[in-house]
Amino acid sequence: MKPPSPLLVVDGLRKRFGGLAATDGLSFEVAPGECLALIGPNGAGKTTAISQLFGEIRQDAGSIRFNGEIIDALPTPERVRRGIGRLYQIPQLLADDCVLDNVALAVQASQAHSFRFWRQARRDPRLVAPAMAVLDRVRLAGRAGARAADLSHGEQRTLELAIALARGSHLLLLDEPMAGLGPSETVEMTEVIEGLKRTHTILLVEHDMEAVFRLADRICVLVAGRVVASGTATQVRSDPQVLAAYLGTEAP
Ligand SMILES: Nc1ncnc2c1ncn2[C@@H]1O[C@H](COP(=O)(O)OP(=O)(O)OP(=O)(O)O)[C@@H](O)[C@H]1O
Numbered sequence: 001m002k003p004p005s006p007l008l009v010v011d012g013l014r015k016r017f018g019g020l021a022a023t024d025g026l027s028f029e030v031a032p033g034e035c036l037a038l039i040g041p042n043g044a045g046k047t048t049a050i051s052q053l054f055g056e057i058r059q060d061a062g063s064i065r066f067n068g069e070i071i072d073a074l075p076t077p078e079r080v081r082r083g084i085g086r087l088y089q090i091p092q093l094l095a096d097d098c099v100l101d102n103v104a105l106a107v108q109a110s111q112a113h114s115f116r117f118w119r120q121a122r123r124d125p126r127l128v129a130p131a132m133a134v135l136d137r138v139r140l141a142g143r144a145g146a147r148a149a150d151l152s153h154g155e156q157r158t159l160e161l162a163i164a165l166a167r168g169s170h171l172l173l174l175d176e177p178m179a180g181l182g183p184s185e186t187v188e189m190t191e192v193i194e195g196l197k198r199t200h201t202i203l204l205v206e207h208d209m210e211a212v213f214r215l216a217d218r219i220c221v222l223v224a225g226r227v228v229a230s231g232t233a234t235q236v237r238s239d240p241q242v243l244a245a246y247l248g249t250e251a252p
Pocket residue numbers: 017020021022040041042043044045046047048049
């Protein structure tokens with residue numbers, strides 16, 4: 001059987017900051033429903049790559065094809081409209097609004113029909129029902145009425161994920177979702193992301209190797225802005241270049 005066309009094709013992406021090449025001929029593909037992890041040492045260009053995919057940093061060269069179309073010229077809101085969602089290292093939320101309102105607003109943004117006044121519309125079942133379904137999926141339904149600002153850091157990151165889902169993102173760019181989380185929150189977040197596999201395509205940038213090895217179908221190792229190795233967790237773990245450049249010789 002013919003393998004499915006990749007959802008995302010990154011081809012020769014470059015970005016220089018002064019004399020420094022943050023991405024330097026970066027190429028990889030992600031299949032629909034796949035979870036691909038980008039790992040690499042600090043400064044390898046992982047966040048720059050995510051920002052380029054999300055349209056926040058324009059590449060100097062190279063191209064990005066998403067869902068069969070070149071999106072190089074598209075601004076971020078148009079990329080969001082086409083189904084790309086990003087999680088930042090620091091959650092971006094409406095801090096004074098409740099969890100449900102944060103997600104319902106994202107549902108509203110994704111729906112064709114518009115509501116004139118958000119304050120009146122936010123209890124509309126056409127927004128609340130899909131918002132609660134998303135919260136249920138990320139295990140945050142029990143916190144629907146809490147102020148976003150009052151959530152734990154882990155819950156805030158999960159809420160940000162819920163917002164991306166509610167907007168209809170099918171490619172999720174997750175930039176260090178485990179950063180700053182304690183051990184139990186890391187397990188919780190790993191399970192939530194695991195629950196999104198296959199229905200969503202995931203590009204995961206993460207330093208927590210346990211989470212990477214559990215979640216990723218494939219791993220690309222970046223060093224100095226380019227892929228030096230890629231493959232399954234088992235292949236990458238035993239790659240001599242990876243051991244030398246990133247995981248250290250004591251890696252399993
Ligand atoms: N806006 C910027 N201006 C100048 N240099 C930048 C800028 N953004 C990133 N860089 C540099 O580009 C290189 C790649 O940075 P990037 O944040 O993409 O790496 P990273 O792999 O995500 O690192 P980390 O794992 O520490 O988050 C680094 O040397 C960084 O200092």
